[in-house]
Amino acid sequence: MRIFTLATLFPNAARPNFGIFVERQTAALAARAGVEVTVISPQAVPPWPLSRHSRYRAIAALPAHESWHGLDVHRPRFMHVPGIGSHWQPQLLARAVLPMVRRLHREQPFDLIDAEFFYPDGPAARIIAQELGLPYSVKARGADIHHWGNAARTREAVVQAGRDANGLLAVSAALKADMVALGMPADRIMVHYTGCDQQRFAPQDGSALRQQLGITGQMLISVGALIPRKRQNLIIEALPLMPDATLVLAGAGEAEAEFRALAVRLGVDSRVTFAGSLPHDDLPRWIAAADVMVLPSKSEGLANAWVESLACGTPIVICDAGGAAELLTDPVAGLIADAHPAALADAIGRVLAARPDPAAVRACVARFSWDRNADELHRYFERILAA
Known part of the structure; x- marks a missing residue:
């Protein structure tokens, strides 16, 4: 089985945490006997001189082809004009990638195209699949659908890519329902839950890190990009109701300045630590050191941060987004709260008072592994190719 994985959401030297769950899934699949995976991760780069801007300079300097953690990865560039023309991205991406794909396909034919994000990857995969006469699959992860x-x-391109695909994946049953509501065929959508490195994400003693951070009371952590959709502002607004709690924000993003100003305005800035975008391999010790992981996102598929936190034995407080109810089936794992500060503070207080055993919390996500994830994906691709 030769798979061409199309993934704009994939880590690189400029953004090592970007789409790391796609890398882990792809690596686990590639480790299966009889499976060969070639990753093509197109990079959106604007024309010169915009390409010299600090936001794009490191991306433009990435190697066009490399071995990335054992995976064969190509990184072709495609035209991007910031602020305009997002609806043109699938066509621009496909046009840039097709010559390379045709050459690789001639040398060793691919069996299937695996698009790992719904936009622009899904519509671009549709174009490439039609050109090469190949079946294709698209995976939905959350924001790409919502x-x-x-x-x-962009809605029409997303829906058309879903309707024409030979198979579709959704990271939660809730996301599958959202896809069906858009007009995609339910009988072609398989729920494919994320994996988790259960050895790396595990309970551990966090006292040294807490001491290093100067945290003597309750430690809350929020793992996720600092963007409006993740709504970390609600946690900051809840802090005045939790005088013994310190919040660690593990992430970076466009809303950081706004969140810093909010913390100052509410007089809680001394209890908010902006840790930045932590290396993924360093996350377990930060999560395990916390009493609760809080992520009040407006929309999700099924967040990897939820699963990784529970694997570390740290309960979670989240809002009713995506697959939240599919994950939190046991109260020991945490609570789903309404999206306002008082409700979050109340839910966090209840979780803290319960003092759940980390081993019991971890047991709630024992089924989430990359081996299980890869086995399901392999069987799913076999079904597509046998159809």
Whole structure:
């Protein structure tokens, strides 16, 4: 089985945490006997001189082809004009990638195209699949459906890519329902839960890190990009109701300045630590040191941060987004709260008072592994190829 994985969401030297769950899934699949995977991770780069901007300079300097953690990865560039033309991205991506794919396909034919994000990857995979006469699959992860699938200028391309695909994946049953509501065929959508490195993400003593951070009371951590959709502002707004709690924000993003100003305005800035975008391999000790992981996102598929936190034995408080109810089936794992500060503070207080055993919390996600994830993906691709 020769798979061409199309993934704009994939880590690189400029952004080592970007789409790391796609890398882990792909590596686990590639480790299966009889499976060969070639990753093509297109990079959106604007024309010169915008390409010299600090936001794009490191991306433009990435190698065009490399071995990335054992995976064969190509990184072709495609045209990107910041601020305009997002609806043109699938066509621009496909046009840039097709010559390379045709050459690789001639040398060793691919059996299937695996698109790992719904936009622009899904519509681009549709174009490439039609050109090469190959079946294709698209995986939905959350924001790609909730944003691009509902935006006026991209909805049609997203839905068409879903309708024409030979198979579709969704990271939760809730996300599958959202895809069906858009008009995608339910009988072609398989729920494919994420994996987790259960050896790396495990309970551990966090006292040294807490001492290093100067935290003597309760430690809350929020793992996720600092963007409006993740709504970390609600946790900051809840802090005045939790005078013994310190919040660690593990992430970076466009809303950081706004969140810093909010913390100052509420007089809780001394109890908010902006840790930045931590290396993924360093996350377990930060999560395990916390009493609760809080992520009040407006939308999700099924967040990897939820699963990784529970694997570390740290209960979670989240809002009713995506697969939240599919994951939190046991109260020991945490609570789903309404999206306002008082409700979050109340839920966090109840979880803290319960003092759940880390081993019991971890047991709630024992089924989430990359081996299980890869086995399911392998069987799913076999079904597509046998159809």
